[in-house]
Amino acid sequence: MDINNPKGILIHSDGLSRRDFVKYLLAGSTLSVAALNKLNAAVYQSITSLNQKYIKDESPDGIYWDALQKHFLFQDGIVMMNNGTIGPMPKPVFNTLIKIFKLQVTNPYDCYNFIPGKKEEVRTKLAKFIGASPEEVVITRNTTEGINFVVNGLDLKEGDEVLLSNMEHPGGICPWELKAKRYGVIIKEVEIGLPPKSTEEFVDSFRKAITPKTKVISISHTVYISGLISPVKELCQMAHDKGILVLADSAHGIGMLDLNMKELGVDFFATSPYKWLGASTGVGVLYVRKEVQDKLWPTIASSGWNTNEGARKFETLGQRADALMIALGEAVDFQDAIGKQRIERRIKSLAGYLKQELKKIPGVKLHTSEDPYLSGGLTAFSIAGVELQKIVDYVREKYNIVVRTVGSKEKGTYGIRVSTPIYVSFNHVDMFVKGVRYLTSRR
Numbered sequence: 001m002d003i004n005n006p007k008g009i010l011i012h013s014d015g016l017s018r019r020d021f022v023k024y025l026l027a028g029s030t031l032s033v034a035a036l037n038k039l040n041a042a043v044y045q046s047i048t049s050l051n052q053k054y055i056k057d058e059s060p061d062g063i064y065w066d067a068l069q070k071h072f073l074f075q076d077g078i079v080m081m082n083n084g085t086i087g088p089m090p091k092p093v094f095n096t097l098i099k100i101f102k103l104q105v106t107n108p109y110d111c112y113n114f115i116p117g118k119k120e121e122v123r124t125k126l127a128k129f130i131g132a133s134p135e136e137v138v139i140t141r142n143t144t145e146g147i148n149f150v151v152n153g154l155d156l157k158e159g160d161e162v163l164l165s166n167m168e169h170p171g172g173i174c175p176w177e178l179k180a181k182r183y184g185v186i187i188k189e190v191e192i193g194l195p196p197k198s199t200e201e202f203v204d205s206f207r208k209a210i211t212p213k214t215k216v217i218s219i220s221h222t223v224y225i226s227g228l229i230s231p232v233k234e235l236c237q238m239a240h241d242k243g244i245l246v247l248a249d250s251a252h253g254i255g256m257l258d259l260n261m262k263e264l265g266v267d268f269f270a271t272s273p274y275k276w277l278g279a280s281t282g283v284g285v286l287y288v289r290k291e292v293q294d295k296l297w298p299t300i301a302s303s304g305w306n307t308n309e310g311a312r313k314f315e316t317l318g319q320r321a322d323a324l325m326i327a328l329g330e331a332v333d334f335q336d337a338i339g340k341q342r343i344e345r346r347i348k349s350l351a352g353y354l355k356q357e358l359k360k361i362p363g364v365k366l367h368t369s370e371d372p373y374l375s376g377g378l379t380a381f382s383i384a385g386v387e388l389q390k391i392v393d394y395v396r397e398k399y400n401i402v403v404r405t406v407g408s409k410e411k412g413t414y415g416i417r418v419s420t421p422i423y424v425s426f427n428h429v430d431m432f433v434k435g436v437r438y439l440t441s442r443r
C-alpha cells in the first residue's frame with residue numbers, strides 16, 4: 001500500500017465520472033487506499049496539464065478556472081460565496097481524509113507508527129507555503145486556539161497595555177478580556193476606518209495610541225467585518241522600533257493570500273485553513289517567530305513541553321485528529337499545484353470586479369478598500385435604505401448564491417460580506433450584482 005507517494009501514479013483523465021465519484025464518496029469506507037491515491041493522481045495530472053496549456057494565459061475566466069471548479073466537492077448548483085465562514089474541500093483533500101481515517105480504523109498500530117513522520121512532512125510543507133521555517137510552525141486546531149496560545153503564553157503584568165482595533169473578531173477579543181480580568185492587563189481600542197484611507201493612516205492610528213506601557217499590538221490581518229487586509233508589515237516595522245510585539249489574527253489569510261512570514265516580519269500569526277485553503281475544520285496554524293519563542297510559554301503541557309525544539313513545544317496536545325493534519329498537507333499540495341500567486345491574483349481580480357460593479361448601484365457604500373494592497377477576497381458593503389438580510393435571502397433563493405451579513409448596526413459596520421474564492425466565476429459575480437440591483441431598485 002503506497003501511502004507515501006500518492007502522486008506517483010500517472011493517469012490521463014479524471015478517472016471517474018461525477019456520478020461514480022459521488023457513489024465512491026457514499027461508499028467511502030469500502031474504497032481502497034490505492035483507488036483513493038489514483039483519484040488524487042488524476043486531479044493533479046489534470047491541474048498540471050491545465051497549467052501547461054494556460055501557462056501564459058491569465059485566464060480571468062473560462063476553461064482554466066471552470067476546470068478547477070470541478071475539483072471541488074459541491075452540492076449541484078450551490079455558489080459558495082461565504083467560504084469566509086467555512087470553505088469547501090477539493091476532492092484530493094477529502095480523499096486523503098478518508099484514506100487516513102481508513103488506516104486509523106483498520107490498522108491503528110501501523111497508523112500510530114506511520115503518522116508522526118507524516119506530521120513533520122506537513123509542518124515542512126506549511127513552512128514553505130507561508131515563508132517560515134518548520135521550527136516556527138505550530139499545528140493548532142484553529143485561529144482561536146492560536147491566539148489563546150499567544151495571549152496565555154506571554155508574561156504580562158498588571159498595567160501593561162495591549163492595543164486592539166475596533167473591528168476584532170470575538171476570537172481576538174475574548175482571550176485578552178480573560179487576560180485583563182486575571183492579570184490586570186489593560187486593553188485599549190484603536191479605531192480603524194471603514195475602510196482606512198491608506199497604510200499610513202492605519203499605522204498612524206496605532207502609533208498615536210502607544211504609551212510606554214504598550215507591550216503588544218493584537219489585530220486582525222484579515223478583518224472579518226470589512227475585508228481589510230491590514231498592512232501588517234508596516235505596522236510591525238513601527239511597533240518593533242518601539243519594542244512592541246505584534247500578534248496578527250489572519251483567520252482568512254492562508255489560501256487567500258500569497259503569505260510570507262519573513263516579509264511580514266510579524267511575531268505571531270494565527271490562521272484557519274478550513275476557510276480559503278480547502279482543509280477540514282479542526283486544524284489551524286500558528287506561526288511563532290523564532291526570535292520571540294523564548295518569550296512564549298506553552299499553554300498546554302504534555303511530554304515535550306520543556307524539551308521539544310522550536311514551535312513543537314507549543315504543540316504537546318496528546319493524541320490528535322491525525323487525518324485532519326495529513327489532509328491539511330494535501331490542501332497545501334492542491335494550492336501549490338495551482339500556484340499561490342495565481343490564486344491571490346484570481347481572488348483579487350474577482351473582488352476588484354465585484355467592487356467596480358457594486359459602485360455603479362446608487363446608494364452602495366463599500367466597506368472594503370479598493371486598494372489591492374489593503375484588500376483581498378472579502379468584500380463588504382451596505383446600501384442606504386435597504387434591508388440587507390433581504391438581499392442575502394433573495395440571492396440564495398434566486399441564484400443559490402451564499403453570502404452573509406456581518407458587523408453591527410449600532411456601530412455602523414453592518415454590511416453584506418461576499419467572498420470571491422477561486423472556484424467562483426465572473427459570471428457568478430454578475431448574478432450576485434444583478435440580485436443586489438434588483439432589490440435596490442425596489443427601495
Ligand SMILES: Cc1ncc(COP(=O)(O)O)c(C=O)c1O
Nearest residue numbers: 142143144169171224249251272
Ligand atoms: C478574523 C477572525 N478571527 C478569528 C476567527 C475565529 O476562527 P476560528 O473559529 O477558526 O478559530 C474568525 C472566524 O471567522 C475570524 O473571521
